[in-house]
Amino acid sequence: MTTTTITVPLVAAIEEAWAAIQDRHEDVPEVVVTLASGNGRGGMAYGHFAASRWARGDALVHELLVGGEGLQRGGRAVLGTLIHEAAHAAAEARGIKDTSRQGRFHNTRFKAIGEEFGLTLTKDPSIGWSITDVPDATADSYRHAIDALDAAIVAYRLTDIGAVSKKTNSGVVAVCECGRKLxxxxxxxxVGPIVCGVCNAEFEAEDDEG
Structure with missing residues (x-):
């Protein structure tokens, strides 16, 4: 009896694409691939890199989450998500703080790594240099990985009704590295980063009102 599975070839194609990124950028680490919903309080996330979330014996391994809703965009866009998250992974390996505001705002250091990795990044006023496109030259260099992703993506996750929160003008409590709050x-x-005049660090959201 032949069993058709969605998950196994999809994860294999994602891992193959990640390995292709590692071949080109030696400081991109190993990850555990997870598939889940991209819905969250901050909106829809196509992917997410989380450092040291898995344990293998005494060693810690990073996590790569791929949002199921974003699979409907096709192999090229999913590759863009993987390279985007690989740039975050490289920043972690290099000890570079590439985001602020609890990891939501992508700063110019992230932009530099993303462009080094072959992405075209556009600035969003709320989350920084996060809008990701794969230019033709990068797509050509990853053609085999894109084709494998396209072949493996035979399903995608539907968006939960009402799960993506709307932006509001509710208050934000922000804290800097020296502990000052506003x-x-x-x-x-x-609108953009708020910098403390004492410690020169950006204020990051601590809690939301309402």
Missing amino acids: RVSRSTFE
Whole structure:
């Protein structure tokens, strides 16, 4: 009896694409691939890199989450997500702080690594240099990985109704590295980084009102 499975070839294609990225960028680490919903309080996430979330014996391994809703975009866009997360992984390996605001705002250090990895990045006013495109030259160099992803993506996750929260103007409590706190509206906080004049660090959201 022949059994058709969705998950096994999909994860294999993602791992193959990640290995292709590692071949080109030696500081991209090993990851555990997970498939899950990309829905969250901050909106829809196509992928996420989380450092040291898995244990293998005494060693820690990083996690790569691929959002199931984003699979409907096709192999080239999914590859863009993987390279985007690989840039975060490389920043972790290099000891570079490439995001702020609890990992949501992508700064110019992330932009530099993403472009080094072959991405075209556009700035979003709320989350920074995060909008990701794969230019033709990069797509050509990853053609085999893109074709494998396209062949493996035979299903995608439907978006949960009402799961993606709408932006509001509720307040944000932000804290800097020296412990100073301020309270601002969400719209003000999302315009751009707020820098402490004492420690020169960006204020990051600590809690949300409402």
